[in-house]
Amino acid sequence: MSDGNKICMGCLESKPLEAFHVKASGLFGRNQRCAECRRWVTLYRRYGITREEYEALAADGCQICGEPDAPNRRLDVDHDHAGESVRGVLCTNCNNGLGRFQDSAGLLRRAIKYLETR
Numbered sequence: 001m002s003d004g005n006k007i008c009m010g011c012l013e014s015k016p017l018e019a020f021h022v023k024a025s026g027l028f029g030r031n032q033r034c035a036e037c038r039r040w041v042t043l044y045r046r047y048g049i050t051r052e053e054y055e056a057l058a059a060d061g062c063q064i065c066g067e068p069d070a071p072n073r074r075l076d077v078d079h080d081h082a083g084e085s086v087r088g089v090l091c092t093n094c095n096n097g098l099g100r101f102q103d104s105a106g107l108l109r110r111a112i113k114y115l116e117t118r
Helices: 035-047 051-058 092-100 105-116
Strands: 005-007 014-016 076-079 086-090
Touching: 035 051, 035 076, 051 086, 076 092, 086 092
Parallel strands: none
Antiparallel strands: 005 014, 076 086
16 A cells, blocks of 8 residues: 555555555555456446456447447446346437336337328
């Protein structure tokens, strides 16, 4: 820690303190894992997918509009809310759009028909 860095307990790399989220009870007031490693742990706990599986899904970008995955703007994991199975990855706009239509193909078809007739 003498150089202003902290070792991440996930990737075991020495990183600047800014790479760790603030946590009052943590060593140096920061989490044990860097923000990037915490992301992968959260994805695994929430959706059961590994970093490699996420990266394979995200390789072609958003599965609706094609927006690429980027470190400052990650793609969202899209999942079936009933069964919790992962369907793919979407940009925030497309993911929110599906959510607004309650994941209903029928509502989306009606929206398409509406747009095509206007």
